[in-house]
Amino acid sequence: SLTANSPQTGYDFAGWTVKINGVPMTDNPAQMFGDINAMTTSFTMPEGNVTLTATYRQHEYAVGLALGKAKVNGVEVTKAHYGDTVTIVADTPAAGMQFTGWNVKTGDGIVLGNINSSVTTFTMVAQDISIEATYDFARYNVIVNNGACNKDTAIKGDFVTLDGTPKTGYEFVSWTVNSNNVTLSSLTELHATFTMPAADVEITANFKQIDYTLTLSNATANKTTGLHFEDVVTITADAPAAGFVFDKWIVSGGGAEIVRENDATTTFIMPPANVTIAATYKLAPYAITVS
8 A cells, every 4th residue: 555645735636657667557557556546545566666656736726706807927717726926907997986905705815915906916825715806986086276165075976066255355256167077057156066977077266356446535546446455555635725734534434444544645455345535634733922
């Protein structure tokens, strides 16, 4: 009787080959064995010197891949040998979906090169394995220049609301769609909406400066119309009538703050409103000399 050595990892015992006096026995060698395919067996000694060799073959392990393909040396496979470098490629995601990673369902010791990459590799282990590609709803960026929205990222079909609230001194004019041609509920509404497509979206809010006016009494200014918030305005009181001198500036509308209200020529910063200012006068004081 005789027993073959245990096969190396990834191999199976394949049977015995027989040589008699150095010549391979091809005429039914199994007839001299109890079981020529058993690792432990017995045989009947023939006339001559006998050489027995245990043979082995690589085991083919199943490679089960859900929502993807497996390749060895560029050839698509469903089985692989221990130690093979296996490349796995995830299927192209459906519209509005994105690949999120690999899930090793069976296969102790499987180490993926990059579990988050849709194309990656691993070294085959000595067992059947099962791996699946996983997907989730794709999230796309919502970029709003000069404005805001209710979400920075969204999935296909989400309802997105834009906010075009202007900064002080400006008024909202319109929306411009910079990419992907989404249809807004309105191009001129401050709070327009749209349905998210399966792509990034970029939209720009357009504004213009508000023109304000300055109404003066008894004075002039470097500019009285087409004024904008935070403009520096210079005002100069008219020359006083005989017997009077300049007293001060009176702001009756718009809330402007005069830098030096008792100077006949002064400045103020334009507020976000129309402004009304008047120069006022008082009787001129005269000295009385008694001798």
